Amino acid sequence: MFGYMIKRFAYSIFTLFVIITITFFLMHAIPGNVYNSEKNLPPAIVENIRAKYGLDKPLSEQYFTMLKNTLKLDFGISMKNRGRPVNDIITEHFPHSARLGIFSITLCLFIGIPLGILSALKKDKWQDRLAMIIATLGVSVPGFVVAVLTQYLLGVKLKWFPVIGDKTIYHLILPAIALSFLPISFIARLVRSSMVEVLEQDYIRTARAKGLSERVVIYKHALKNSIMPVVTYLGPLIAGVLTGSFVIESIFNIPGLGRYFVTSISNRDYTVTMGVTIFYAVFLVLMNFAVDVLYTVLDPRIKLKN
Amino acid sequence: MKKRLIAALVIAVMVVSVFAGCGAKGTKDNGSKNEGGKRGGTAKDTVTAIFGSEPGTIDPALNQTLDVGTYLAHLFEGLTDLSQGGIKPGVAKSWDISEDGTKYTFHLREDAKWSDGKPVTAYDFEYAWKRVLNPETASPYAYILYVIKGAYEYTEQGGKAEDVAIKAVDEKTFEVELVGRTPYFLELAGFMVTVPVRQDIIEQYGESWTQSPETYISNGAYKLKEWKHQDELVVVKNENYWNKDEIKLNEIRFKLMDDDDAALSATEAGEIDVNYAHIPPTAIPGLVAQGKAEILPDLTTYFYDFNTKRAPFDDVRVRKAFALAIDRQYIIDKVAMANQKPAIGWVPYGMPEPEGDKDFREVAEEKYGAPYLPVNANVEEARKLLAEAGYPNGEGFPEVELIYNTSEGHKMIAEAVQNQLKENLGVNIKISNMEWNVFVEERNKHNFDIARDGWGADYADPMSFLDMWLSTSGNNTAAWENKEYDELINKAMSTGDQKERFELMHKAEQILMEEMPILPVYYYTKTVMYPENFEGWYFSPVGIFYLHRAEFK
Numbered sequence: 081m082f083g084y085m086i087k088r089f090a091y092s093i094f095t096l097f098v099i100i101t102i103t104f105f106l107m108h109a110i111p112g113n114v115y116n117s118e119k120n121l122p123p124a125i126v127e128n129i130r131a132k133y134g135l136d137k138p139l140s141e142q143y144f145t146m147l148k149n150t151l152k153l154d155f156g157i158s159m160k161n162r163g164r165p166v167n168d169i170i171t172e173h174f175p176h177s178a179r180l181g182i183f184s185i186t187l188c189l190f191i192g193i194p195l196g197i198l199s200a201l202k203k204d205k206w207q208d209r210l211a212m213i214i215a216t217l218g219v220s221v222p223g224f225v226v227a228v229l230t231q232y233l234l235g236v237k238l239k240w241f242p243v244i245g246d247k248t249i250y251h252l253i254l255p256a257i258a259l260s261f262l263p264i265s266f267i268a269r270l271v272r273s274s275m276v277e278v279l280e281q282d283y284i285r286t287a288r289a290k291g292l293s294e295r296v297v298i299y300k301h302a303l304k305n306s307i308m309p310v311v312t313y314l315g316p317l318i319a320g321v322l323t324g325s326f327v328i329e330s331i332f333n334i335p336g337l338g339r340y341f342v343t344s345i346s347n348r349d350y351t352v353t354m355g356v357t358i359f360y361a362v363f364l365v366l367m368n369f370a371v372d373v374l375y376t377v378l379d380p381r382i383k384l385k386n
Numbered sequence: 387m388k389k390r391l392i393a394a395l396v397i398a399v400m401v402v403s404v405f406a407g408c409g410a411k412g413t414k415d416n417g418s419k420n421e422g423g424k425r426g427g428t429a430k431d432t433v434t435a436i437f438g439s440e441p442g443t444i445d446p447a448l449n450q451t452l453d454v455g456t457y458l459a460h461l462f463e464g465l466t467d468l469s470q471g472g473i474k475p476g477v478a479k480s481w482d483i484s485e486d487g488t489k490y491t492f493h494l495r496e497d498a499k500w501s502d503g504k505p506v507t508a509y510d511f512e513y514a515w516k517r518v519l520n521p522e523t524a525s526p527y528a529y530i531l532y533v534i535k536g537a538y539e540y541t542e543q544g545g546k547a548e549d550v551a552i553k554a555v556d557e558k559t560f561e562v563e564l565v566g567r568t569p570y571f572l573e574l575a576g577f578m579v580t581v582p583v584r585q586d587i588i589e590q591y592g593e594s595w596t597q598s599p600e601t602y603i604s605n606g607a608y609k610l611k612e613w614k615h616q617d618e619l620v621v622v623k624n625e626n627y628w629n630k631d632e633i634k635l636n637e638i639r640f641k642l643m644d645d646d647d648a649a650l651s652a653t654e655a656g657e658i659d660v661n662y663a664h665i666p667p668t669a670i671p672g673l674v675a676q677g678k679a680e681i682l683p684d685l686t687t688y689f690y691d692f693n694t695k696r697a698p699f700d701d702v703r704v705r706k707a708f709a710l711a712i713d714r715q716y717i718i719d720k721v722a723m724a725n726q727k728p729a730i731g732w733v734p735y736g737m738p739e740p741e742g743d744k745d746f747r748e749v750a751e752e753k754y755g756a757p758y759l760p761v762n763a764n765v766e767e768a769r770k771l772l773a774e775a776g777y778p779n780g781e782g783f784p785e786v787e788l789i790y791n792t793s794e795g796h797k798m799i800a801e802a803v804q805n806q807l808k809e810n811l812g813v814n815i816k817i818s819n820m821e822w823n824v825f826v827e828e829r830n831k832h833n834f835d836i837a838r839d840g841w842g843a844d845y846a847d848p849m850s851f852l853d854m855w856l857s858t859s860g861n862n863t864a865a866w867e868n869k870e871y872d873e874l875i876n877k878a879m880s881t882g883d884q885k886e887r888f889e890l891m892h893k894a895e896q897i898l899m900e901e902m903p904i905l906p907v908y909y910y911t912k913t914v915m916y917p918e919n920f921e922g923w924y925f926s927p928v929g930i931f932y933l934h935r936a937e938f939k
Contacts, residue, residue: 112823117526118840119450120830120860122542125524132524161615162443163593172615228647236655243655244641244648245617330645333652335616339440339644347442348823 088372092365099361100150100354104143107345107353114159114348133159133350146354155355160347166355169340174359176246177324177336183252184260184321192264193310196271197303203276211268218265227258227331244333255332259325263317267310274306281305304378311378315371319364430938431636433920435660436653437931439644440616444596446581447518450526452842452929455578456662457640459930460621461604462581465492465511465560466572469607469932470924473572477506477582477605478560487567487882492575494558499626500584501609508554510582510605515552515562516540517588518579527579529860530844533568566880569740569887570847577845578930581605607633607934618642634922634937653915661915662931667795670724670913679915681725685734685927686842686910687851688726690788690803691864693835694903698784703775705902708836710768711810712803715761718908721798729906730757732898733848736927740884746848746892754892758899759906765810772811780812787816790838791825799907800838832865839863839904846927848891849878855898866903 115121115129130136134145149156155166199211231254235243242251278284279302287297324338337356344352375382438453446458459469467476478492498506515534518525519541532538534552539545551563564571574580584603587595595601599610607630608621619640623633641658643649649664665679673679692699692708699705714728727735730747737746750756769779777783788803790796800817807813815836820828829837841861843850853859856875857867871894878890898904912929923936 110824112821112827115524116823116826116830117450118826119526119529120863121524121526122529122860124521124542124544125528128521129524157593160442161440162445162448163595163597164615169615231648231651236651239655243657244643244652245657329616330643331648333617333641333643333645333648335614339616343440343644346821346823 088369092369095365096358096361100147100358101143103357104146104354105139107348107350108139108142110345110348112348114350116348150354150358155358156351158344158349158352160344160349160352166351169352170337170355170359173335173337173340174323176334177329177338178322180246180252180255180259180328180334180336181318181322181324183249184256184263185318187256187260188263188267188317191260192267193271193307195264195268197275197298199268199272200275200279200306201298208272212272215265215268218261219269221261223258223262223325224327224331226261227255227328230254230257231331246332246334251332255328255334258331259321259328263313263321266313270309270313271306274309275302278302278306308375308378311371311374314374315367316364319360319367323360323363431634432639433635433637433659433933433936433938434618434639434641434657435662435931435933436641436643436649436658436664437662438642438664440642441619444602444610444613444619445593446579446583447514447523447525447527449578456930457619457621458578458581458606459932460606460608460638460934461602461610462578462606463498463627464576464581465494466576468573468576468926468930469934471926473576476576477511478575481572487569488564490562490564490571490575491555492560492562494560495628496558497628498605499628500603500605501624501626502603503626505557506582506605507557508560509557510584511560511580512552512554513585514583515580516547516550517583519550520547525579527844530574530577530579533564533566533571533574535563535565567882568879569884570845570849573845573847608638611637616642633934635933638933659917659920660931660933663912663914665913665915667723673915674725674913679913681911681913682925683736683927684842684910684912684929685736685846685850686840686929687729687732687734688722688799688907688910689729689732689839689841690905690907691829691834691837691839692903692905693832693837694864694866695832696835698775698777698786699835701775702901703771704777705905707768707772707775707811708807709759709902709905710764710771712806712905712907713763713810714759714908716806717799717802721802722795722908724911724913726908726911728759728761729908730759730761732758732895732904732906733851734843734909737843737846737848737851740888746888749888750892750895754896756899758896763806763810768811772813777813780814783813785814785816786835787818788836788838789825789828789834790817790819791822792819796838803907829863832863836905837863840910842910843928848888848895849875852891852894852898853879855903864903866901868897868901871897871901 115126134142158164158166158169161169195211199208202208231243234240235254241254245251284297284302287301324336326338326342329336329339340352341356344356437456438451441451441454443449444454444457446462449455449458463476465476465478467474477494477498479495480493482491494506494508500506515531517523519528519531519537521541528541534550536545536550540547540550553561555561582605587601587603591601599612602610604610604624607624607627609624611620611622613619619642620637621640622637623630627633643664646664646666649658649661650666650669652658653661665673670679674681692705694700718726718728731750733746735745735747739746739749747756772780788800790800797819804815804817807815828834841851841854852875854861855866856862856872874890874894874897878887878894881887881890917938919939920936921939924932926932
């Protein structure tokens, strides 16, 4: 286990290094500049700005400076949001994305899994059909459509929910629905198909033959094995949802990190793009690792070895 | 078993750390649960308004957007006060202007104070103005002060700060010498860029002085209370403001949003009181018809640049043919849909003339042969010109491309133009979109055939529109050069006689419209929504919304 963890750690560092390098050079390869605007600046002033941000230095030098600062966990100061350190942006805005994300993931699990179980148990009955129609809708209707529709109907027209912001849990309900509609559907379908398969396995028949109650058979024996695909899906899902969605955050005006990530790219705000990318990458690597560890808990047959 | 325990522990630690990381700040940010109830209802002395999205900066020297200009108008006060229409004394209680109109002496009022109680002095102005010009500051608006002696040399030619004719004579006397007579200089003295800033603060905190209310010391009607990034910028009444008795609202919450649909939803749900120009275009006709929104004029022109350095647009006949072939009214009625006015010239409506109550456009029509362009298309004339240029019925016309920055609105207008050129001239053009940043770069490098463009006035004078087409101007995106035009504008800039100045500017616009380096489409409007009982605000011609004397009746 520990040997595995060390090796895994080394791989993660390498992965991060590759991500950082590729992002850095891609980012600088896009045409445009942070100081581009409607007003054309005189060349002398452009030179000053470039010198200030070190953009006048050769790209390789900028790259090594960036690497060195990254090791010190210093992502520099935003070029567009004048005077704001990137570290501040991350620590201030990630919690907003994460709070909404945790809420959405909870919704995903507590609605998606039961929906899948119900479908599997009532296979080909009307409950199954209904659940799968909902799931198909969820997979095919994009999140922003759900967001705009619920915002208008439940927020503006019926006035059941506030329209913008994330001050209270109450504010989070609409964005969480929009964010979790697709994963709920996906999880429901995953659980259904693997459950249907598991229920036909020999050990389930054995469990039933032993005279165990249906409840124990389903929740103790069947569910544990049919949940494996969900665990696989959960790693990237958590990383994706917790780090924030640009579209949902914009529509509900939630001050999350997802908005900064996207706008920093269109602003050519190199320091922010780099800092947030590294932060996301670390997060994703951690989540994937957590999923691997979770496998061993759920399925003793899986061993984490070299 | 042991292995599983460790595994479970690892996960537990990770999960807890994630949650802990969120909780710490989350509760602090979101602890104010009961503020104004769950619907965010607005108290009588607080207004919630939307003017723009998260700003890059609220530093007066670095800003170049109108939304931040609006916040700055509430947070700072310049020498003159433009918040009620006309030019009123601001920090300066009076001023003297020399005979030849090139030397201004401002006398500052004794009771003008900063939000921390210190007096506002002429030295604050000297520091602020020179800071704008300092090439190290890299202010996008430095050029607007080039009317001052030595300013251009300091910013762009390596000149010295001491040689700029901006001088604090004593604590309360401020002197400025200009290159030539500048009739709009008093307006400039109240512009968002020319407000005073604090040297002690900026030298101590550097660029981050704008980041917290403790260091963001201002001298206007309001002071910064809180800047919740991507959420709202909250300002409260400044108790140290000399004219505070005239200020009605105690607090203004400037919402920071980037989605117009969401802004409209929030306005309709009552979470936002004043919505200025953050309404999706498709919703505007309906809202206006229901009486929920009002359309205000705006000193901004929507146009296209021709690349005058590149064939076929190096031929004036081709440029004119294109400009004549566009049905402007159709584009407004069917595509833009917010009661814009057809751009039948370059300078928009609403620029006051020195005499009488006519504006620049009306006088152009009376005396100078405007309208220069038809409201609907003049197909016959356009075809004739194109044939003269060697492309009868569009035959043999080279493939040209029109570029615009990615946006649904710009796309629809570009498609309409493409269609009309095809129908009216038989010319096929390609249209393509580009991401904003790339687009600006291509346009500034003159790497295009036709490019979308827009220009708004910084001050209510036609010069704000005309000096950009000087061959030396950095904003001359069409790469157009005309000696006669340059001469007329330079003459207008230096003449002391207002009447002559306007004559020269009219003649310059005539040349511009004869040469047609651009294709004006329409004059913008701004759509605004506000509660029925919200009164007393003032909307300036250059598009700043002053809430200083506004209140809920």
